[in-house]
Amino acid sequence: MGVIVSKFGGSSVADGIQLAKLKKIIEDESDRKYVIVSAPGRRFDQDNKVTDLLYLCKAHIDHNVDYRQIFQVVCDRFLALKMNLGIDIDLEKEFAEIDKNMQNNASEDYIASRGEYLTALVVAAYLGYDFVDTAGLICFDERGKLLDEETDRRLANEILKHDRAVIPGFYGSKPDRSIKTFSRGGSDITGSLVAKAVKADVYENWTDVSGFLVADPRIVKNPEQIDMVSYKELRELSYMGASVLHEDAIYPVRAGNIPINIRNTNAPAHPGTLIVSDTSKKADDKIITGIAGSKDFVVIAIYKNMMSAETGFVRRCLSILEDYGIPVEHLPSSIDTISIVLSKKKINGKLEDILEEMQRRLAPDSLDVYQDMALIATVGRGMNRRRGVSARLFTALYKAGINIRMIDQGSSEMNIIVGVENIDFENAVRAIYDTFFETEEDQWAGFPAEFDEGIKNRLDA
Ligand code: ADP
Ligand code: ASP
Ligand code: MG
Secondary structure, three states: OEEEEEEEEEEOOOOHHHHHHHOOOOOHOOEEEEEEEEEOOOOOOOOOOHHHHHHHHHHHHHHHOOOOOHHHHHHHHHHHHHHHHOOOHHHHHHHEEEEEEOOOOOOOOHHHHHHHHHHHHHHHHHHOEEEEOOOOOEEOOOHHHHHOOHHHHHHHHHOOOOOEEEEEEEEEEOOOOOEOOOOOOOOHHHHHHHHHHHHOOOEEEEEOOOOEEOOOOOOOOOOEEOOEEEEEHHHHHHOOOOOOOOOHHHHHHHHOOOEEEEOOOOOOOOOOOEEOOOOOOOOOOOOOEEEEEEEEEEEEEEEOOHHHHHHHHHHHHHHHHHHOOOOEEEOOOOOEEEEEEEEEEHHHHOOHHHHHHHHHHHOEEEEEEEEEEEEEEOOOHHHOOOOOOHHHHHHHHHHHOOOEEEEEOOOOOOOOEEEEHHHHHHHHHHHHHHHHHHHHOOOOOOOOOOHHHHHHHHOOO
8 A cells, every 4th residue: 555645736625616526536546645735726717815815914914904804705715615515623713713813913924824724624624534734843944944854854753643634735833833834836845745754655736737738828728738747847847937836846755756746636537747757768759848937037137348257257246136135047148248137026126226236346348137028948858869949949939020138048958048028928938839839830931031041951950
């Protein structure tokens, strides 16, 4: 008998109908012993996620505005679950405790985490499984950094005492026992940590799509599905915006060499996507595994004659950003130029100060800023063995009339990142998808005549 850890995302626990599907999935395979749940997500387009409502409660409290109406909406969703599932559980007592804490200045992390806490209580009662809280098991230090070894030890020690358990996703606690959440979508990380701790045979991640798709289905209509992908490729895609799985959910299971299986709660017979350490054994001739991206980056392009001969230039440049606490997303460079790609959100209104500081400390010949940029990564382990991949990609963008503002090819030769303007983002993703997955036609058709015949031939080879 094996052990399967199954994490169910927001849409899979959104209402009684979804929870009935969850129960059937769990009962269909007795190895599914440990279940991790997110907070209820949207049931329909205009609906709210419970976690968003909880953050809204906190924002109201901070602004001295009455939060009770919003909290009541949260409570009503759980009461509806209790009624629809016919379970016996004292939710009123839990609501009163949370409300009391909210009135006593509870932290944002505590309030946000209650969605997962209440869901786990409900699902545990529904399945007849034990409830195991992660406060005190998933450990962060005082500054909020995850302590992975301590976490692994405590999770293993506690969870293995239970034959079957439901565990809330998204949070753990600091040494002072205050609640600390992961970033949004973090229940995926909880599932991965639990899978590692109990040495699961597989970590199942149940969501609302039948696995990882080549591109975001909200941008590309009916994209192809990926049946197998490596941890590395998936991390790259998740980091760049393919939001199916939190990018930090890869490390724990990867360390334990546990495969991840992305599955669809609404189509449980579909095998989904399997994420494993090495897919090279599998014969497949795909050049591209997936395309992912996101909007709202800022690129600072610095030009300085003889930059590469000046020792410490890049270090000084990066130390300015470090002083402002802003992480660098990408850093493409050439002999006398360096482009620094930053997330607009993380710049947090400090751009002017940073540019001033750069002028002063780096004395560049030019300093250009491109706002409202989107980045798109085209990822594929098969890329480094093929020639002409970038030519094909750039041709597709050229034909779609899209201006490429930046290019970065990682040293792993597993991805090509292009920067385009925000308004071109969706069209660019579609153009890249079409050129690698849809068209059989001559990829050079429509390319300008002045493009050297010889180069075409070489790239085509
Ligand atoms: P959950 O609530 O189950 O954690 P998420 O909303 O976090 O689910 O992730 C699933 C969603 O990710 C899908 O509904 C889909 O809209 C979106 N998505 C973005 N990129 C991709 C992709 N490449 N493949 C599949 N789904 C994607
Ligand atoms: N409920 C949290 C969120 O909405 C965590 C999760 O769903 O994974 O971000
Ligand atoms: Mg998610």
